[in-house]
Amino acid sequence: MTDLLITGGVVADGTGAPERRADVAISGGRVEVVGDLVGRTATRVLDATGCVVCPGFVDVHTHSDLTLLSSPAAHSKVRQGVTTEIIGNCGLGVTPVLGDRAALRGAAGYLDLDPAVAWDWTDLPGYLDVLARARPAVNVAALVAHIPLRAGVVGFEDRAAGPAELDRMCGLLDDALAAGAVGASTGLVYAPLTYAREEELVALARTVAARGRTFSWHIRDYGDHLLDAVRQVLRVAETTGCRTQISHLTSVGRRNWGKAVRALDLIDAARERGADVAADMYPYLAGNAPLSQLLPAWAQTGGEAAMRERLADPGVRDRVRDAWSDLPNGWADITVSRIPVDRPGVTGRTLADLGGADTALDLVGEFGNAVMMVAGGRSEEDLLAVLRHPATVIGSDGQALDPDGPTGAGVPHPRSYGCYPRLFGDYVRSGRLPLAETVRKCTGAAAARFGLHARGELVAGKAADVVVFAPEAIADRATYAEPQRYPDGIRAVLVGGQVVVEEGSHRGARAGEILRAGHGG
Incomplete structure (x- = not known):
């Protein structure tokens, strides 16, 4: 029966x-x-x-590495139809743990919402065993994150990796791929990855390509230098033949509107030359990241502790203010979404309301990478172009959160609760996106990008991960407020x-x- x-x-x-x-x-x-x-x-x-x-929706871009250990019921994700999450994105990850565990945990502050979660693993197999014992409500596949590799082998300084260090990073990466990682990720706006030279990225991409896996990129810049950042991805992809994913492709700041469409043109040209390059995106006009991402690279050298100490120097603060004088976004576009203490009147307010650059420096100096922001300044036309592109799949860039647990603090980005219902309730129901093709981007195409061939299609013999939704009633209720x-x-x-x-x-x-x-x- x-x-x-x-x-x-x-x-x-x-x-x-x-x-x-x-x-x-x-x-x-x-x-x-x-x-x-x-x-x-x-x-x-x-x-x-x-x-x-x-x-079931295959969320190719998530940051639930630690929140699934805090609350394996995965409330905010599974309740919106997500049945599979791919963690380890943007170069942010929790394995391998080499050397200073506290320094790595500080670098991964974006993931680390529950201090009670113990880091009692050293490598990917150990971490996956811990995750399996937690019995998450969703399926989980892992990428190998670049930050733990570089921090553990090279450190947090601004320098190129030497030949022996490149060999060791690639060896560690290959070990994790052999243990079942579906690919690797980098995040070139996050220290110490801001200091990675292109030869390091080529070496990692060759290692990933040799295993037939996927390399996901949080590129160097989504603002004024977006097109140069995309060109770097394409150079590495074409040099190595690695299957490549550009994460959350967008353009930030009104003066950069239209560049996402030009980036798609670059991707199309590379695909016509034979490169296996695609992108992912979510249906919102604001993103979410550590506030420290805005700091110049020189201000982040040495790791989180050194960064925080540096920001106590008035001369350093003056230099950062000067660097911030021409940001693509203004302080009115940036909202503080989370700090690791209960401080009324901070979260949910824009930095313009809170005092601008001085408050930003104070918060990062006090809490380091654990200060989160929601940043707007994006174009609806760019977003639609990316969502409609045949090589785009959907990834929420969110986390599995529990509003009644430790991960429910602050004012997180609503994508963690409403990404897929927003996509179908707004963009599909309005006729701006077609139903069957949008389902494919959320399921079959998403699974295929990362080699999850038993997922993503309602076909005999495949895993019975299923969503049933009412097309006239589906809607996101999560808002920025x-x-x-x-x-x-x-x-x-x-x-x-x-x-x-x-x-x-x-x-x-x-x-x-x-x-x-x-x-x-």
Whole structure:
């Protein structure tokens, strides 16, 4: 007998094929058959009349490395339909742990929202074992992050890696890829990666390419120098033949509007020459990052502790203010979203309201990389062009958060709660994006970019990760002012054939798997 039968829905199967009326039979955690199944019996029947039935959303760009250990129920993600997360993005990661553990934890402050989470691993296999014991509600695949590699081997200084150091970084990267990492990531705005030379990126890309995995890039600049940053990615991709992903492709600052479209032209030209390059994006006009990202590279040398000490020097502060005199965004575009203490009147307010550069320097000097910002200044036309591009997939750039736990503090970016409902409730329902193709970008195409061939499509034999949503009711309720609100219109979410979310409620199932490249998934 079939375990679960989803009846009466319109299936968008994740391949990009037109949506069609069909039933879905699930047994043993896998899709058994999709079609007209009138008369088939099942242990349980889920009526999806009036709803879209599609694969679970594969979120290719997340930062849930530590929040899934704090709250493995993954509330903010699974309740919006995410069934698989890829962690380790933007070069920010938690393994390998080499040398000064505290320094690495400081560099990864963006991920580190719950001080109670112990870092008791040293390498990727150890971390994945800890994550597996936590039993997350979503499937998880990991990238190898560049910061732990460079910090552990080269340190936090502004210098090129020597030949022996490059060999060691590539060896550590290859070990993690052999252990099941689906690729690697870099984040060239984050110290110490701001100091990585192009030969280092080429060496890492060659290592990733040799394993047939994916290299994701948070590029050097999304503002005035966006096009030069994209050209660097394309040079490395074409030199090495590595499958390459440009993370959250956008252009920041009104004076740079239109550059994202020109970046797409560069990508198209590289693809025509044979490069395997794509991008991901989320449907918002603001991003989220550590406030320290705004500092000049010279101010961040030596690691977080040295950076904070440096910012106590009045002369250094004057130099930073001068560097900030021509930022693409103004202080009115930047909101403080989180600091690691309860300080009323700070989070949720713009830096313009709080005192501009002086307050920014005070906060980073006091809390380092743990100060988070939400920054706007983006173009709707650029966003639509990126979302519509055939080589773009969707990644939230968010985290799995629990509003009732330690990760629920502050005023986070609403994408952690509402990315996919916003995409379907706003952009698809308005007709600006087509349904079947948008489902493909969130599922089949997203899974394929990272070699997750058992996920992302409602096809017989593939994993039964499924979302059922009401197309006329799905909507994000999370806002910039009130981000910790779950969406409407998500009727059911299944992970591995188990119902995790039903009618907006988390049922407590934690059926996620740790997905290792070369081991199915």
